[in-house]
Amino acid sequence: MFALDRVQFSFPGTLVAVAVANNFMVVALAAQQQWLFWIDLGQTQSIEEIEVPVRVKTDAIRKLFLDPLARHLIISTELGDNYYLYRGWKKPKILSKFKGILIESIAWANPIRNQPDSNTGLILIGSRQGHIYEAELQATDDYFRKEERHFQQIFTMPEDLPVLGIRRLKLSNYTNRFAVVLNTPNRLYQFIGTAFESAEAGGFANIFSLADTSSNFQELPTIRDDSIHVWSVPLEDGQGLIHKKFVWLTEPGIYSGHFQSLHTQSDSIIANAEIHPFVLPSMDAGSPLSVTVTAFHYIILYSDRVQAVSSLTNDLVFEERFELDENEFILAMAVDELKETYWLHTNLAVYEIIITDEDRDVWRFYLSRKNFDTALTFTKTESERDRVITAQAEYYFSEKRYRLAATYFAQSQCLSFEEIALRFISLNENGALKQFLLKKLENLNSEVSEVMRVLRFVTNLTETNAKNDFIHVQFVSANKVIRVYFAITYVAMQTVIDIEGAFILFSSHGRTQEMLFLAGEIGDYERVLNHWISKKEWMKALDILKRQNLDALFYKYSAILIEAIPVDLINSWIQRPGLDPKNLLPALLKYETIQLKKGDEYNQAVRYLNYVIERLGNTDASIHNYLLSLYVSSAIAEEERGLLGFLTSQDEESHYDVQYALRLCMKEGLVKSSIFIYSKLGLFEQAVDLALKNxxxxxxxxxxxxxxxxxxxxxxxxxxxxxxxxxxxxxxxxxxxxxxxxxxxxxxxxxxxxxxxxIIDEFKADLCAALEEYNDHIEQLKEDMDEATVSAENIRKDIQNLKNRNIVIHMTEQCSLCQLSLLTRQFLVFPCKHVFHSDCLTNMV
Known part of the structure; x- marks a missing residue:
């Protein structure tokens, strides 16, 4: 559970102070210069060495204060100088306004919305001089800007007692109500009131201005100066802490308590405060040096050893002595509150207190206190859980709360089923026995034989109703007793229960309803359907079919149900659009023969197939071909209206076999439909011939x-x-x-x-009109020929004129592009008198 491990790193100097937060460690060394080692514990090879430029050579680092997210570090020195280092900087900067303050404690602020990482928020500072300050730092790379955005003293402790530890808590997420808890050498103070997250709004001055320091404290003698230590839980976003409980090292022992609800309006936020005496070491090691707290333990540091004591039982659970080198001595502990890691250091080395499985025995403590529900939350194995449940059942049984005991006995695996049942029977607690049986059936997840044993017990017990009036009264709702059993999950049924054995059991006892209920619960719908079909209870069978989710059962039983209730069955198909119509064709074929015999006025198969094609957009050829055949069979009576409507609806894109449709229509003598299909196939001559034939x-x-x-x-x-x-x-x-x-x-x-x-008289006018039209056409052709002859003559004259045309070029003529002599190379001359070398003009183009 606890182990002490020395960090395997040799520091080049004497360790002065250590701070740990958010998996980062800062170590201060005293050497010829003051050095810091900034270590990323997640990447131990990543170590930054940072020099602290103290103003006086004799000055030395005394304390380090690192915020919970390890972004901001404040370094306090022996001469009262204070430095600020932002993560990533290579060198800290002095805080001029902090000069002369010996910082003992800092209460860091949780980040607020829209606040940059480089801002500390409003922090509270306790000093050895007994003063309390509030400050806000803003990291900046601007040399001419100071980091201290805000700094002022807001309170002085009575008698100027040093503020050794200070914490701030926000008491509500919706108001500006805060609490500040701090300790001096022998007093623990609480300040509660209104405060603000920003200095501009007033900060924390109001809390202290109204404080009554004469009464709001707890005074206890202390061993040495030590701050209060807290155990915290991270916020949901991991960007801050909520303080839950605290410890304070006093002379009588460890003073500890919890911080009350964040919404408390009382004058004290401390609850369940008590003093735990020290568990003395096996050898005198002097008084403790420091103490801190984990979720369930106190860690106590002595000059030669470290202890871990249970905060629940005050038992010593761990103790280990240090193997210190000569001139090595223990200094202090450091806690990473966000990551919940614990460290201590000597003047030469750093140790980690490794904690694993800290809560492994917590359930035993709460079980001993009969706090069963809390104990269950800390169990980790089935064995531990079973021990808690069994103890809880035994406790209620001893208190004569038998029904409640029955509920928990049903969950227990330690005691046998028969033993528990006999205990209730011996006390005539039949109500509790019934409760035990029901819960046992609900909770069983063991072997088939045990489940079947319980089932037979219940069934046989209900069978005695007529023979035993007392049992009849106790089990008047016998059917419900058995049916509750079948409310177990489907998976549990499949993996735990001997299904066939249960069916045989119910059948031998004439439990038909229970058998059907069991079949329905485990999804054996075929058994239920076969039962109702054998009874010719068609509507009940259809109701079962509609309630289940297996499409295969629709395909299997539709051929039977369509004979008796075609309309209702087709309606159920329409209500289940996921069905594959191809798998329903056998049922439709069977309905077709029945429909012909009965002479139904409206064909339900046509109704369903039209729904599948028009509403669901089905394009399967077999579906379209079958619907076509149904229309063909009824086309004579309808004068082909329905068939033609179907054919024309797919005029652009046909999903039926057109050749098959033509053969079918020709066979049945459906002229109009045949002509339509001929036309669709582009066989217009055959279409016209068939129309003329008819x-x-x-x-x-x-x-x-x-x-x-x-x-x-x-x-x-x-x-x-x-x-x-x-x-x-x-x-x-x-x-x-x-x-x-x-x-x-x-x-x-x-x-x-x-x-x-x-006789020509009947078309004489048409014949004369045709002749006149021919004559006009001939005259028009003559005119066109005359025009063509004239045009040809004009073209011949133009050609002759062009042959005799010339242009005179002077010997000094230059190319219009290159300005060189034209006659040196092949050239071109245009009627506009522009001249070009052939190659120049070609290149330009």
Whole structure:
């Protein structure tokens, strides 16, 4: 639990003072110069040596004060000079306003919001002269700026007694209520009142100005001058401390106590104050030098040894003597309150008090005090926990609080099930026995045989209801007794209970409801479904199916339920959109045969598949093909309305097999749908032929106009329609009307279709109009030819003129780009009289 370990580092001088905080250690050495060693305990190879430039050579470091986060260090010397060092600096700076103050103690402030790391906040300083100061330091690299942002004396102790230790506590997170606890050589003072975190708002002066120093203290004789020491817990963000308890070294013993709730409004923040006598060492070692406190122990330092004493029992749990070298002697202890590490040092070395598993025996103390709940919080093994629970059960049993004892006996593993049950039966405490059985069933996590034994015990006990009136009264809710057992978690059921054995047990006792309840609790829904289906309780079976989470059971049992309750089953499918429709196709196929027999007015399979496609966006070809087949089977009665609606809804992108759809429609003689599919496939000629075959001229005309980009095919299709009208219907006038509907047809295109002896009067006007149009076209062509002839002649004349054109160039002409003689190289001349060398012009381009 405790061990003393010497730090394996040789310091080049005599140790004067040591301070530890936030896993950093600062060691002050006395040599020819005053030196500091700044050590990162997380990286022991990282050691900074810093010289303290004392003003007087005979001056020496006396104390170090390091803030809890190890950012700020104040160094106090024997002659009253004080220096400030910010972490990362290479050299400390003297604090001129602190001159002449022998600092004994400092109460550091927790960081406040938006406060930079380089600021100490408002700190309280106790001096050997009995004065209390408040100060605020701000680290700065500016040579002309001082670190002391604020410094003033705010109080003087009675009789100028030195302030050996000082701590500040904030009593509320919502008000400016603070407490300051300090000690002089033989008094412990408390100052409580309003204070502020900043000097501008008033600081801590108000607390001391209203203080009554004649009564707000505890006076005790002391052995030597020593400050109070505290045990603290870190704030949630790890950027500060909350002080929880304190110790003070006095002549009668260790004076200790707890700091009350942070919201206290009383005149004292100290609670449970008491004096613990010293545990005398095995040999006389003189009086203690210092004492500090951990979570559960006091650490007491003597001149030749160190002790650890339990703060709960006052028992000595650790003692070790120092093996000191000649001229080596103990100086003091140092505590890292944030990291909870403990150190002590001699004039030559540093030791660490290593603490491991400090709270391992705390549960025993609280158990001896019958503080069972607190004891449980400190147990670490199942064995320890079981001992506490068993002791708690025995205590309540001895107090005749049998029901409460039953609750804890059910959690105990020390005593056998039969032994506890017999103890309650011997006292006729059947209510407590029932409580024990129920809790035992809830808590069991042991072997199958034990669980089944308890289960049989309960079941057989409830079976005696009719034979034993007394037991009947005690177990009137027998079914509930058993069902509570089944409320155990699913995992526990799977790993602990012999499921088949339980089912056989209930079946042999005719416990159908309990069997169904057990099956439901462990997720054996198939057993429940088979039961209700065998009873033809279709709606109960469907209710079970909807409550469970396994899609596979829907696929398995839907084929059965769809025969009896198709509408309700389909509704449950719709309420469960995660189902895979492909796995439900067998049930839908079965429903199709039943629906044909029953002649249901609305096909539920069509309703579900439409929901899957339209709402869920299903694109599976098998689903679309099956819905297509359902529409085809009902298309005759509906005159293809439903089928055409389905086909047109997927006109842009088809998820069904188009070839399969065409075969199915042709087989069933569904003309309109077949024509639509022909058109979708780009088979416009077949679509027109099928429309004409079925005498549907309007549908033929619609499909003849669809190949917009292929005028030849359009003309061919329209000629087919015209020929059909002339040949089949003998309707010359209707054939002539096609000339107005299709811009590709002319009278000469359809003339070959007319009979040889047809009367021309019926289309004389159209024929004359066509001839006139041809004549106008011929005249227009003649005019175009004349214009082309004139243009050709003009071009020939221009060419001839260009052949005879020339430009005179003077022999001194220069290139317009390079300004050199033009005639030295190949050149180009433009009609505008600009001249260029060919290569110059090429390079420019």
């Amino acid at each position: 005498q549907d001229l309007q549908l033929a005309q619609i499909n003849a106009d669809k190949p917009i980009d292929d005028e030849i095919l359009r003309k061919k299709l329209w000629l087919k329609i015209a020929r059909h009208v002339v040949d089949e219907k003998k309707d010359i006038k209707q054939a002539i009307d096609f000339l107005k509907q299709c811009d590709l047809l002319r009278i000469e295109d359809i003339l070959p279709f007319f009979p040889d002896f047809v």
